[in-house]
Amino acid sequence: MWKVFPKLGLLKLLLAIFSAFFLSALILLMGTIGGGLSWNTFGDSFQLTAPITLIFVFVIFVIGKWGWLAFWKLPFIGAILHKSVCPNLNGKWLGEIHSSYADENGNKVTKEVELTVKADMFGFSLALRSLDGYQESKVIQSELYRDPRTGTFYLSYIFEASVPIPKETDDRLFNGAAKLEIIVKEENTVLKGTYWTNRAWQRGMNTAGLITMERRNS
Numbered sequence: 001m002w003k004v005f006p007k008l009g010l011l012k013l014l015l016a017i018f019s020a021f022f023l024s025a026l027i028l029l030m031g032t033i034g035g036g037l038s039w040n041t042f043g044d045s046f047q048l049t050a051p052i053t054l055i056f057v058f059v060i061f062v063i064g065k066w067g068w069l070a071f072w073k074l075p076f077i078g079a080i081l082h083k084s085v086c087p088n089l090n091g092k093w094l095g096e097i098h099s100s101y102a103d104e105n106g107n108k109v110t111k112e113v114e115l116t117v118k119a120d121m122f123g124f125s126l127a128l129r130s131l132d133g134y135q136e137s138k139v140i141q142s143e144l145y146r147d148p149r150t151g152t153f154y155l156s157y158i159f160e161a162s163v164p165i166p167k168e169t170d171d172r173l174f175n176g177a178a179k180l181e182i183i184v185k186e187e188n189t190v191l192k193g194t195y196w197t198n199r200a201w202q203r204g205m206n207t208a209g210l211i212t213m214e215r216r217n218s
Contacts, residue, residue, distance in 0.1 A: 026124045064121035082183045087153055089117040095213030126157050153182040174199040
């Protein structure tokens with residue numbers, strides 16, 4: 001989620017807050033000893049500001065890891081943050097994959113999938129699985145970002161898939177990628193986009209398709 005926010009602005013804000021704490025502690029200490037500045041007072045200042053620094057880092061960690069969710073769950077404000085600042089995708093998502101792959105009868109394959117998202121200000125991870133148990137997928141790289149040209153949020157990921165017991169025309173291992181648009185509506189949020197793989201590419205059978213998902217729980 002960190003990539004969604006303007007990094008330079010956040011760093012300036014954090015630096016300003018930390019500087020304010022540090023200078024306040026320094027001024028407070030100098031005022032108690034008559035305003036003089038020496039190596040001794042500098043050492044005393046360091047002893048005073050060191051705990052403040054640790055507390056500041058701890059507070060930032062707690063807010064970035066869990067505390068931000070409280071703001072995203074507030075009435076009215078949470079909806080604005082979700083739509084305009086950064087969508088909260090945490091939870092399980094259920095959806096369908098409409099593949100270009102055709103079965104032995106010539107029918108296009110449709111599969112139900114489940115996506116699990118874990119996100120905070122410091123990290124972002126995905127887990128993807130097929131509900132029929134035929135295929136297992138491991139997401140090896142993922143990113144949540146905002147297109148600066150349109151302001152649209154996207155979720156993209158690269159996955160590594162394995163088929164424990166493949167059919168004769170299938171591969172046991174293959175890689176793929178997807179790019180999903182995050183569509184925020186009043187009633188729900190939808191992930192929709194395309195994916196493609198190098199599945200059976202040697203035989204000209206590599207697949208692509210459409211993915212549509214909705215959140216199962218918040």
